[in-house]
Amino acid sequence: MSADAAPLGRFERYLSIWVLLAILAGLGLGLVAPDTVEVLAGLEYASVNLVVAVLIWAMIFPMMVGVDFGSIRDIGRKPKGLVITLVINWLVKPFSMAALAVLFFDYLYADLLPRDDAHEYIAGLILLGAAPCTAMVFVWSQMTHGDPAYTLVQVSVNDLVMIVAFAPIVALLLGVTDIVVPWETLLLSVVLYVVIPLVAGALTRGRVIASHGGDAAAVDAFTARLKPWSIIGLLATVVLLFAFQAETIIANPPLIALIAVPIIIQSYGIFAAAYAWALVWKVPHNIAAPCALIGTSNFFELAVAVAIGLFGLSSGAALATVVGVLVEVPVMLSLVAFANATRSKFEGNAR
Numbered sequence: 001m002s003a004d005a006a007p008l009g010r011f012e013r014y015l016s017i018w019v020l021l022a023i024l025a026g027l028g029l030g031l032v033a034p035d036t037v038e039v040l041a042g043l044e045y046a047s048v049n050l051v052v053a054v055l056i057w058a059m060i061f062p063m064m065v066g067v068d069f070g071s072i073r074d075i076g077r078k079p080k081g082l083v084i085t086l087v088i089n090w091l092v093k094p095f096s097m098a099a100l101a102v103l104f105f106d107y108l109y110a111d112l113l114p115r116d117d118a119h120e121y122i123a124g125l126i127l128l129g130a131a132p133c134t135a136m137v138f139v140w141s142q143m144t145h146g147d148p149a150y151t152l153v154q155v156s157v158n159d160l161v162m163i164v165a166f167a168p169i170v171a172l173l174l175g176v177t178d179i180v181v182p183w184e185t186l187l188l189s190v191v192l193y194v195v196i197p198l199v200a201g202a203l204t205r206g207r208v209i210a211s212h213g214g215d216a217a218a219v220d221a222f223t224a225r226l227k228p229w230s231i232i233g234l235l236a237t238v239v240l241l242f243a244f245q246a247e248t249i250i251a252n253p254p255l256i257a258l259i260a261v262p263i264i265i266q267s268y269g270i271f272a273a274a275y276a277w278a279l280v281w282k283v284p285h286n287i288a289a290p291c292a293l294i295g296t297s298n299f300f301e302l303a304v305a306v307a308i309g310l311f312g313l314s315s316g317a318a319l320a321t322v323v324g325v326l327v328e329v330p331v332m333l334s335l336v337a338f339a340n341a342t343r344s345k346f347e348g349n350a351r
Contacts, residue, residue, distance in 0.1 A: 015231065016333055022238040023330075029239065030246020037243045046184035047305035052240060053192050057200075058233030060138035060193070062226040064201025065208070065219060066148040075153050081278070081287040085154050088274045088295040089132040090165055096269065097129025098122075098173045100262040109258060117316045121259055124307050124320025126173045129266065130166055132158050133297030135193035137290065139234060140297065140332055142227075144339045146290035152198065154294055159190050162299070170306070185305040238329055245322055259323040267331045271296040275339070278346075285346035289339040297332055300325045 030037050043050045075082075105118040113121070134155055141151040205219055212218035242249070249256055271292045278288030303321040311317040 016330075016337075018231070018235055019238055019329060019333060022235040023242050026239040026242025027246045027249065030243035031250065034247070037246070040240065041244050046188045047308070048185060048188050048192065049240075052237055055233045055237045055240070056135045056139075056193060057197055059230045059237070060135060060142075060197050061201060061204075062223040062230050063138045063142040063148045063151070064197045065205050065223050065226070066142075067152055067198065067201060067205070068149055068216075069202065075150055078150075078287070080281050080283050081150060081291045082154060082157060084274055084277050084281070084283070084291050085158065085294055086161065088270060088277075088292075089158060090161060090169070092273065093132065093266075093270050093295050094126070094130040094169050094173060097262075097266050098126050100266050101125035101129075104258075104262045112258065120311055120316030121320045123174055123311065124303075124315075124317035125259075125262060125266075125324075127170060127303040127306050127317065128263070128298050128300070128321055128324040130169045130173070131162070131299035131302045132294055133299050134159060134189055136297050136328075136332070137294050138193075138197075139230070140293040140336055141290035142230065143336045144289035144293070145286055147284075147286040150287050151290045152194075154291065155194060158294065159194065162302075166302070185302055189299070189302065234329075241325055241329075245326060248319065248322065249326070255319075256323055256326070259320050260327050263324055263327050264331060267296050267327070268335075271335050283346075285339075285343050288346060289336075289343075292339070293332065293335060296335060297328060298324055300328065 040051055041049065101122040105113065105122050109118060137155055138148075138151060140146075141148070204222075208218050208222045209216055274292035274295050275288060278291055283291065300321060303324065304318065307315065307317040307321045
């Protein structure tokens with residue numbers, strides 16, 4: 001996918017407005033038709049909502065079609081993006097999130113919240129910090145004209161590390177040893193959000209190229225036609241996520257705001273660290289932007305599932321992970337806009 005691919009026009013220029021309207025629509029749907037929302041929320045397996053999974057497929061499919069497997073062989077010759085991703089995601093992010101959680105809930109919010117509740121919120125934020133994103137990264141990468149093959153490798157390596165590192169890191173930070181990782185959720189999410197779309201994208205790419213006499217440029221034109229549907233999938237996902245949590249948000253907005261503050265600080269801080277490192281290290285923008293966005297975004301399905309399993313559905317830990325979901329889309333859109341606006345800073349970086 002070329003870095004100068006055609007923009008989405010009205011969809012992309014006014015995406016923040018569409019997201020705001022989607023948030024309001026989701027809250028309205030959750031309050032007006034709670035029974036319908038409950039049915040949609042119940043369509044899940046291993047804590048993975050199947051309706052959301054379909055919408056995420058719509059979002060990431062165009063990028064998967066753009067993956068050129070031939071270019072993956074060359075990634076070993078430009079490892080800087082992978083190094084930044086791994087260091088930020090596994091040696092910085094979990095610990096910075098834990099530190100912020102303790103700072104806010106044990107000290108800054110000490111007079112505002114019961115101590116037991118505060119500790120559950122800390123636990124939920126730790127779970128968020130230890131789970132870098134899988135599916136939505138492909139959306140943010142596409143919106144910053146990221147290298148699809150490199151993004152795929154970054155996500156795949158993160159998934160492999162997550163399988164062995166998530167439980168020990170969470171156990172260390174929570175101070176317990178019997179962390180139960182919902183392996184079904186972890187593995188199912190990787191299959192749903194990486195393997196299946198990747199296979200479908202590869203088959204589609206091959207068919208498109210074959211139908212145009214071997215002209216690979218036809219893939220760009222094909223994915224350009226799909227991009228509006230990708231944005232529609234994003235907006236529909238936002239509607240559902242806010243509909244699922246509408247009653248919680250409306251019932252206690254001050255608490256939601258308190259939990260959101262350290263998450264927002266963490267998100268912008270992690271992005272700044274990874275993005276600045278990539279700039280100094282002369283990483284090209286189509287690798288640097290997705291690299292920074294991977295660490296900023298969270299694997300909320302995993303975090304929510306573990307929080308519910310360890311602390312219960314109505315726990316403060318579960319609520320904290322849900323707030324992470326609510327904060328993520330607006331924050332990530334702002335960072336996508338910043339990454340696109342600063343693309344020129346990376347001009348001349350090695351490709």
